Amino acid sequence: MKLSGTSTGLLAALLASASFGTSGVLAKPLMESGWSPVATVTLRALGGGLLLLPVALVSMRGRWSSLWRARSRVLVMGVVGVAFTQLAYFAAIRTVPVSTALLVEFLAPLLLVGLTWARTRRTPQRTVLAGSVLALAGLLLVIGPGAIRSVDLVGLLFAFGAAAGCATYFAVAARSGDGLPPVALAASGLLVGGVLLGAVGAGGLLAFTVRGGDLPMFGSPVVWWVPLLLLALVSTAFAYAMGITGSELLGSRLASFVGLLEVAFAALFAWLLLGERLTVLQLLGGVLILAGITAVRAERVTEPEGQVAELAEPAAVEPVKVPVALDHLHSKAR
Structure with a gap:
């Protein structure tokens, strides 16, 4: 059975979220074990980019001109979608709770809805508005109702900066007119972002600390490079390649709503692999996010053909979703 472009995009976006x-x-x-967040995400981005590089080179098939045409997209992906999003998130969690920072950052889909509204001057359909409400409610349940609280204004502004960076990631990923393959955009963007994050760490703006030797992982001792390799391969290289592919096929807005499932998957994996508590409210939150995605997807089905193409265009980046735990549950690196 041959999958349609939309079905393939949904599958790719779902794999990226997982x-x-x-x-x-x-x-x-x-x-x-003592690794600083900036060191972790820097080596994750660089490792993911290097792992994707051979595949990216093959996918380009000697069409180097496409990389030049996509130079602005690569730079925005690396500087904003990867590096800025991570730095803004880290700055936010210095003064606001992690759960609050995550909740604000994952408002990126709503930013895309609002930007499309402003750009087209056309009120979103009720399905999109309903889907936005359902997805936001689901996100709040998965992260925890305690995410809404009085917080530091500067930290909150940094969190909104991370949300803008995350929205930019989806927007840049969805613009495919330059002919650059998704895996090539992922590899080049990660390398640019990783180098920039490394420069920040080397400059002493944020702590850059690594530790060698063995460390405990899922109850067994492993050498330090094992979790780092898995982080670079699964959570970065594969995730970015699938995420950008999904954004190109679905458009930035729908792909960003599917991306909300990352939080639900993070809770699920923490329960399965770390034995952390998975509550009924979190499960309900995952269901609400799925309902929100379904509602947003319904608009693309009911719109006239010409308007569907417009909605598929990007309206306005984690993971690198960045490794910082929410009650030792979620790592945000986009």
Whole structure:
């Protein structure tokens, strides 16, 4: 059975969400052994980019001109979608709770809805508005109702900066007119972002600490590079390649709503691999996010053909979704 472009895009976006959702359980052993968040995400981005590089080179088939045409997209993906999103998130969690920062950052789909509204001057259909409400409610249940609280204004602004960076990631990923293959955009963007994050760490703006030797992982001692390799391969290289592919096929808005499932997958993997508590409210939250995605998807089906093409265009980036735990549950690195 041959899948349609939309079905393929949904599958790719779902695989990306699941892969990004593993970042917390894979980064946790490193950070608990003394690795700083910036060091973890820098080596994750560089490792993911290097792992994708051979595949990216093959996918380009000598069409180097496409890389030049996509140079602005690569730079925005690396600088904003990868590096800026991570730095803004880290700055936010210095003064606001992790759960609050995550909730604000994952408002990226709503930013895309609002930007499309402003750009087209056309009120979103009720299905999109209903889907936005359902997805936001589901996100709140998965992260925890305690995410809504009085917080530091500066930290909150940084969190909104991370949300803008995340929205930019989806927008840049969806613009495919330059002919650059998704895996090539993922590889080049990760390498650019990783180098920039490394420069920040080397400059002493944020702590850059690594530790060698063995560390505990899922109850067994492993050498330090094992979780780092899995983090770079599964949570970064594969996740970004699938995420960008899904965004190109679905458009930035729908892909960003599917991306909300990352939080639900993170909770699921923490329960399966770390034995952390998975509540009924979190399960309900996952169901609400799925309902929200279904509602947003329904608009694309009911719109006239010409308007569907417009909605598929990007309206306005984690993971690198960045490794920082939410009650040792979620790692955000986009």
